[in-house]
Amino acid sequence: MRTGLITSIIAHLLIIFWGLFALPDTKPFDTSSVEALPVELVPISDLTSLQKGKKTAEVKDKPSPNKPAEKDSPKPAPTPPPPKPTPPSTPPPPKADPTPPAPKAEPTPPAPKAEATPPPTPAAPEKPAEPAPAPSPEPAVAPKPPEAEKVAEAPPPPPAPKPRVRPTPPTPTPPKPDQTAAAKPATPTQSTTDSKFDPDKISALLDRQKPTGSTQASQEPESFGAEEARNPTAMMSQSELDALRSQVQRCWNLPVGWTDPREVTVTIRFKLNQDGTVNGTPSIEQYPASNYGTVAAEGAVRAVLQCGPYQLPAEKYDQWSEVQMRFSPQG
Amino acid sequence: MNPADVGQAALDAPAASLSLITLFLNAHIVVKCVMLGLGFASIWSWAIIVDKVLLYGRVKRQIDRFEKVFWSGQSLEDLYRSLSSRPASAMAALFVAAMREWKRSFEAGARSPIGLQMRIDRVLDVTIARESERLESRLLFLATVGSAGPFIGLFGTVWGIMTSFQAIAASKNTSLAVVAPGIAEALMATALGLIAAIPAVIAYNKLASSSGKITGRLEGFADEFSAILSRQIDERN
Numbered sequence: 001m002r003t004g005l006i007t008s009i010i011a012h013l014l015i016i017f018w019g020l021f022a023l024p025d026t027k028p029f030d031t032s033s034v035e036a037l038p039v040e041l042v043p044i045s046d047l048t049s050l051q052k053g054k055k056t057a058e059v060k061d062k063p064s065p066n067k068p069a070e071k072d073s074p075k076p077a078p079t080p081p082p083p084k085p086t087p088p089s090t091p092p093p094p095k096a097d098p099t100p101p102a103p104k105a106e107p108t109p110p111a112p113k114a115e116a117t118p119p120p121t122p123a124a125p126e127k128p129a130e131p132a133p134a135p136s137p138e139p140a141v142a143p144k145p146p147e148a149e150k151v152a153e154a155p156p157p158p159p160a161p162k163p164r165v166r167p168t169p170p171t172p173t174p175p176k177p178d179q180t181a182a183a184k185p186a187t188p189t190q191s192t193t194d195s196k197f198d199p200d201k202i203s204a205l206l207d208r209q210k211p212t213g214s215t216q217a218s219q220e221p222e223s224f225g226a227e228e229a230r231n232p233t234a235m236m237s238q239s240e241l242d243a244l245r246s247q248v249q250r251c252w253n254l255p256v257g258w259t260d261p262r263e264v265t266v267t268i269r270f271k272l273n274q275d276g277t278v279n280g281t282p283s284i285e286q287y288p289a290s291n292y293g294t295v296a297a298e299g300a301v302r303a304v305l306q307c308g309p310y311q312l313p314a315e316k317y318d319q320w321s322e323v324q325m326r327f328s329p330q331g
Numbered sequence: 332m333n334p335a336d337v338g339q340a341a342l343d344a345p346a347a348s349l350s351l352i353t354l355f356l357n358a359h360i361v362v363k364c365v366m367l368g369l370g371f372a373s374i375w376s377w378a379i380i381v382d383k384v385l386l387y388g389r390v391k392r393q394i395d396r397f398e399k400v401f402w403s404g405q406s407l408e409d410l411y412r413s414l415s416s417r418p419a420s421a422m423a424a425l426f427v428a429a430m431r432e433w434k435r436s437f438e439a440g441a442r443s444p445i446g447l448q449m450r451i452d453r454v455l456d457v458t459i460a461r462e463s464e465r466l467e468s469r470l471l472f473l474a475t476v477g478s479a480g481p482f483i484g485l486f487g488t489v490w491g492i493m494t495s496f497q498a499i500a501a502s503k504n505t506s507l508a509v510v511a512p513g514i515a516e517a518l519m520a521t522a523l524g525l526i527a528a529i530p531a532v533i534a535y536n537k538l539a540s541s542s543g544k545i546t547g548r549l550e551g552f553a554d555e556f557s558a559i560l561s562r563q564i565d566e567r568n
Contacts (some may be wrong), residue, residue, distance in 0.1 A: 004382030289503040323342050
């Protein structure tokens, strides 16, 4: 009996050790990564921003592809907060944006001034802004143009002679229409403040910086962000998220008989076509584990299906092609 | 909520390892006991299997050798003298037991040949019963493991799934990532039950049939030898 027992024990141990090292570890299923746009029915305090980068990279204050992106498209400038992946309370960031326009021969606004007024150096960006615009530009400029614009204005006032150009500026702006589009629809007025557009000085308008190629040309390591965002700096503004939210909210009813509405938190995910219609059937990601859970989840799906097509900015389709939405009545 | 955060959370969730060891360590205490019990059952049943296979091979070889010697025409007296001190095999034990009874009766001057025949038969039966009991000992354990192992494993699985459902109810979260690990570790109990039971069942059937064959050969020899002795008794009277 002893030989049998010893043999058996040894064999079992061998098999266990073999299993530990030779058996492959369970491989996770391949899942395609989804760039979802979260929309919450709970009030959102911050803008959501999608940064181009790597999902596995560390979260950094400053997204690396940010720099080149700014040069290529001046969009980020008007909305200081967005470029930061971590919006919460980082006042310094805005600086990054306002500075480029003035010293760095940015797209249009600063350049003409450089020519018009010998002192291209924005040495006194803030100060001149106050006195010069006073005559007429100021009122038009509206109460609070972002810093960037002010700096741009700064030089022009001294030469001041030609404030009447006010109406014309719209022409130079078209190349960068997004400047205002992103966040605050109110800002459009600021573009008009770019006073003089002189065709002779077009060369000055040109960006003298060497083209950096794509936005990925940044030297810094990739930062945390979405991998597939083709338009890394475009983002859904709060108002646009609100729009989608309110469109869905119209159709969503809290299930009857719900005792504690705070428990209702349903997360569903759906795809949208370019025209705003819902593509396929929304999938339920999460629903409360109680009697009404499925009812609430199906109600949410129904709401999404009923309320389409949605009016959303077409140029940001990348952002809302796939939407993850959280339904929660407590908001 | 930042979409980046969502993505990161999704990446972090399945990070927990699901190797067999971690599955075992994370299991509920009841499930752990079941798994350990099944592990010991498996070890013990394999010990029995190895032991029995060796024993049966040995017994068969001894029987073959004894039969060759027995039918070689050697005198039974000589054979008895060489074997009586230590009967080497089951069949030799039969032979020695019957011969001893025969000699004892004759030396005492037996009067009734029928009574002698009956005694010899009874001695042979007792010896066969003793030998087959030695052959078949512990085989019943294999049968028990084979039939009860899956049930024990199933008990572990049911218990594990029960606790994992309780955990779901407590956390109010139905996502698969919450449910899956508990069910995986619970299913491991059934896997262990099957691992222990399958070899046990197969080995039990195989060993039971071999032991039946050996017992059959012993009985056949006993009948033959009893016939030989009976003829001797008749001749002497």
